[in-house]
Amino acid sequence: DAGITQSPRxxxxxxxxxxxxxxxxxxxxRYMYWYRQDPGHGLRLIHYSxxxxxxxxxxxxxxxxxxxxxxxxxLLTLESATSSQTSVYFCAISESGGSGNTIYFGExxxxxxx
Amino acid sequence: xxxxxxxxxxxxxxxxxxxxLNCSYTVSxxRGLFWYRQDPGKGPEFLFTLYSAGExxxxxxxxxxxxxxxxxxxxxxxxxxxSATYLCAVRTDKLIFGTGTRLQVFP
Numbered sequence: 001d002a003g004i005t006q007s008p009r010x011x012x013x014x015x016x017x018x019x020x021x022x023x024x025x026x027x028x029x030r031y032m033y034w035y036r037q038d039p040g041h042g043l044r045l046i047h048y049s050x051x052x053x054x055x056x057x058x059x060x061x062x063x064x065x066x067x068x069x070x071x072x073x074x075l076l077t078l079e080s081a082t083s084s085q086t087s088v089y090f091c092a093i094s095e096s097g098g099s100g101n102t103i104y105f106g107e108x109x110x111x112x113x114x
Numbered sequence: 115x116x117x118x119x120x121x122x123x124x125x126x127x128x129x130x131x132x133x134x135l136n137c138s139y140t141v142s143x144x145r146g147l148f149w150y151r152q153d154p155g156k157g158p159e160f161l162f163t164l165y166s167a168g169e170x171x172x173x174x175x176x177x178x179x180x181x182x183x184x185x186x187x188x189x190x191x192x193x194x195x196x197s198a199t200y201l202c203a204v205r206t207d208k209l210i211f212g213t214g215t216r217l218q219v220f221p
Contacts, residue, residue, distance in 0.1 A: 042211030
């Protein structure tokens with residue numbers, strides 16, 4: 001158990017509505033990440049944070065924004081959800097961003113956009 | 115372009131039938147290779163990190179090895195509880211995941 005809690009775990013929303021996914025960690029790790037996982041694709045990085053209010057884009061960041069106001073919380077927002085954003089979203093954490101640093105994952109949030 | 119390929123996509127084994135999963139990569143500047151296990155409806159669970167060719171790590175029935183172009187996850191005498199999807203990821207200046215091998219072990 002990596003001390004990561006995601007909420008909600010499951011959500012169905014309509015196209016065009018805003019959605020926020022929450023990630024809470026109890027490990028006091030500096031780095032936090034949001035990934036999405038889709039069939040036929042490996043896990044893909046959406047955004048990451050390397051400290052409070054310090055965030056950067058990943059490889060699939062279009063249509064997503066993030067915020068980190070506290071070390072323990074990292075929010076992912078879909079400003080206007082689209083069907084292509086139907087996916088499983090994983091929050092992850094790591095102590096640092098170094099080359100060998102291990103990333104630990106949460107249990108996932110299943111999002112369906114109809 | 116950096117790439118990570120896992121094979122086979124799916125593998126069915128009888129309990130006790132040893133086998134290997136493959137993770138091949140073409141990247142510039144390998145900084146580490148990671149293996150994860152993922153159960154249905156769960157997040158990936160960290161198994162191993164390998165850093166250099168020739169390195170090996172073991173955990174119970176699993177052994178991971180690394181060469182300059184690929185990594186193998188050897189499963190010795192698997193049990194049904196080893197059934198899962200196994201993911202590998204390669205770190206360069208970013209972390210690149212493969213699509214996984216879905217392993218099913220039957221009694």
